Amino acid sequence: MTAELQQHSSHYSLIIGLGQTGLSCARFLLQQGNAVAVIDSSEKPACLNALQKDYPEVVVKTGGIPADWLMRADSIVLSPGVDPRLPQIRQAAEAGIEIIGDIELFARHANAPIIAITGSNGKSTVTTLVGLMAQRADKKVAVGGNLGTPALDLLTDPAPDFYVLELSSFQMETVHSMNAFASVILNVSPDHLDRYDSIEDYQRAKQKVYHGTGVMVINRDDPIVSAMAVAGRDQLGFSLHESTGYEFGVLTQRGHLWLAEGDTPLMLVSDMKIAGSHNIANALAALALGSVMGLPMDAMLKALKEFKGLPHRCRFVRELHGVRWFNDSKATNVGASIAAIEGLAENGKIVLIAGGVGKGQNFAPLSPILNNYVCTIVLIGQSAEELARHVPETVQIHFAADMKSAVQAANNSAQTGQQVLLSPACASFDQFANYADRGDHFEQAVRELAA
Known part of the structure; x- marks a missing residue:
């Protein structure tokens, strides 16, 4: 050869x-x-x-x-x-010898403005939302990257109005010349520490998305992301608190929570079909990016009201005997599981199914979250014993050999008014082909529960 x-x-x-x-x-x-x-x-x-x-x-x-x-x-x-x-x-x-990746190749040949989206969690949801918002605004938009269509397959002549790219830290490692029209790091939590020598290396890979001269969309609630803001660069922030000027946040009026631009209410949070505080943050990030793109507000809000969420990302599966079941199999790291648990916590105590391949993560940050919001945890997979060491005494622990057994154990534990959440905080490849396969097994087992 x-x-x-x-x-x-x-x-x-x-x-x-x-x-x-x-x-x-x-x-x-x-x-x-x-x-x-x-x-x-x-x-x-x-x-x-x-x-x-x-x-x-x-x-x-x-x-x-x-x-x-x-x-x-x-x-x-x-x-x-x-x-x-x-x-x-x-x-x-x-x-x-020059070492590059597909996103660097894409950046060198892109013939339309790039909207670049990365973060430990939420990037697929925000990428999809921004694409929908642009479509509702009658823009020609090409959406892909780490999600769906590979970036190089998006290059077309004539060019679209925008390229909207989901970018992973792995993809960003080999990027040198991308200058996005608008870019966002949604959040940073420890992930992929089997791939990086330190958490700082992981953060530096993410930070490359902000290189260039475009508008930096900043999560004001994330101290790591906020510290990346560059003085003198155009910035637009979003926050789960009240905001000022043209930044995006939330407002409470007459007992109801609203998405807002500064002090202007835009739409009721309850009008969104996606649930949880993490999805409010995702919606605000999408609004910020869309506003930089010049999309009309009514088109963006229409997309937000229509969007039902992505598969395996905190998706409602069924309600059985007063217990609601949610599939969040995409939560392959601790930060994603914390976001999902906190997002659903206001609706009652949670029975959590977690475990898989830990990827060198520290599970300790889960402990206070479990103590506050989780009554029972069902552990599966390679990291089950390691996870169990961080479960507080207030939480009942069950171990299960496979997903069907885990669902049965969760069903036996859950009381009316509670929720069962699959949010593994781990990768899936010890027992499943990928996170989607894991989520499919979960949903199949939930559907098979006797009514």
């Missing part, structure tokens, strides 16, 4: 990782007239068949990431799932 690579081209871009993102990179670079080679550590990468069917001329190496392939490349395009700390990637970087 190495001889074939040498014959193939003395100048080529090497793509590492052949999932959807890697395939989109290959497609884009080939359309640009570049020679391309692809490697993947897996013997059977997800998109190998698709690549070989559409581009049989591309040389592919599976089952490893050989250093000699990297050292001969003109540039290396890393898929987000590939850790740039791998020794052979560091060696290539030290040799002066």
Whole structure:
């Protein structure tokens, strides 16, 4: 295969990782007239068949990431799932070989303003909301990135009015030249600490979204994000408290909570179909971004009233015997679970199903939240015992071998007026294909409960 690579081209871009993102990179670079080679550590990468069917001329190496392939490349395009700390990637970087990702490629070729959205939690919801708001305002908008369509597949001629991108910290690691029209870091909580040497490295990856000259949308309630605000740059804030001027916040009038712009009430929070304080913050962030884009307020509010939420993100499943069941399988870190628990807490005590792969997180911040809002916790998966060490004595603990058993244990524990919440605070890959598969198993088990 190495001889074939040498014959193939003395100048080529090497793509590492052949999932959807890697395939989109290959497609884009080939359309640009570049020679391309692809490697993947897996013997059977997800998109190998698709690549070989559409581009049989591309040389592919599976089952490893050989250093000699990297050292001969003109540039290396890393898929987000590939850790740039791998020794052979560091060696290539030290040799002066350019290492980029799909978002850097996208930024170099984008032909319309970019709305860039990142954060530990809520980014898919906000990305989808901003896209809906733009559509309600009759704007042509291309939505994707870490959510849905890979960014490079969004590039079109003629250009849309806006690109709206969800961006992960992994994607931001290899970005250097993006200058978003408006960008937001929704929040920062510890996540992916198996990928970063420190929490500061994780924060620095997120912070790249604010590079450039565009408007910085700032979560005024998050001290880490607030500290990233740059003096002299255009800023627009949002907060779960009252705001001033053109910033977005909340107001209480005649006993009802309103989304507000400064001291102007916009719509009743109760008119939204998505629940919880974290979703109020998501709505305010979307309004701030939309206002920077110049979207009419009535179009934005119409989108907010219509939006039912995304699957596996605090979605209502069913009510049974006075107990409401919610699927928040997308909560793969502690911060996301805390947001979900606090968001639902006003509606009664919670029976929580949690556990999975902990990813090196510290579970200690869950303890006071569990003490305040959770009566029973059902633990599953690889990190169940570790999680149990942070459960306060006020909370009853059950262990379950699988999701069906966990749902049954939660059903046995829950009393009328309470809620059962799947919000694992962990990744899913010890027992499930992904968070969606985990959520599907949960919903199936909930639907099978006898009425």
